[in-house]
Amino acid sequence: MLYSAAGEKSFLLCxxxxxxxxxxxxxxxxxxxxxxxxxxxxxxxxxxxxxxVIMWDPCTGEKLRTLQHHMFYSQLDYTLGVHASLLRSVPFSPEGLYLATVADDRLLRIWALELRTPVAFAPKTNGLCCTFFPHGGIVATGIRDGHVHFWTALRVLSSLKHLGWKALQSFLTTYQILALPIK
Structure with missing residues (x-):
């Protein structure tokens, strides 16, 4: 599949x-x-x-989870204006346990998927995009002036639950896995 975010309230899967x-x-x-x-x-x-931040099942098109990206006004200059919380970028970590987001509120956030909340923050003024290093442990952020900054990211070993989930996904749909009594 190919996905396209075309600047509308929807996106396309081709x-x-x-x-x-x-x-x-x-x-x-x-x-x-x-x-x-x-x-x-x-x-x-x-x-x-x-x-x-919305997670989808690409096979069925169903929304699976929504995360809200809240601003921390105490850490911000109030002159940022009404668009201070605009999200810019979201990648999954290589092992799939985390997401990173960059927003105009001057923060890079690392989200734990199991917790549904950010577990780490880094100051990032003028951030446009971010990505994880393919082997994990580092997040790169691109900023408006053309520079790239690197951040140490969480490095973890996948839990048995996560490894089991990944193994099951090779031959079951997301809904079949969710129906299993896995805790």
């Missing part, structure tokens, strides 16, 4: 086999600006200017 539109996914209240596939392509995450 087939690379037939070069046709698979589905148009809608659910954001503002323009979708970034998206990324989970490392094994079982999930898709999108972010929009309205500060929401």
């Amino acid at each position: 087939s690379m086999w037939s070069y046709t539109l698979i589905r148009k996914l809608e659910g954001h209240q503002s323009n979708v600006v970034s998206c990324d596939f989970y490392p094994d392509s079982a999930l898709l995450v999108t972010v929009s200017y309205n500060t929401s």
Whole structure:
């Protein structure tokens, strides 16, 4: 599949086999600006200017989870204006346990998927994009003046639950896995 965030409140999933539109996914209240596939392509995450992060099942088009990107006004200069919380970028970590987001509120956030909350923050003025190093442990952020900054990211070993989930995803759908009594 190929995904496209075209600056609208929706995004498109296209087939690379037939070069046709698979589905148009809608659910954001503002323009979708970034998206990324989970490392094994079982999930898709999108972010929009309205500060929401949505995880989707790309096979069915169903919303699985929504994360809210809240601003921390105590850490901000109030002169940033009304658009201070616009999200810019979202990648999954290589092992799929974390997400990173960059927003105009001058923060890079690392999100734990199991906790559904940010577990780490870094100051990032004028951030435009971010990505994880392919082997983990580092997040790179691109900023408006053309520079790239590097941050130490969380390095963890996958839990048995996570490894089991990844193994099951190779032959079951997300819904079949969610129905299993895995805790």
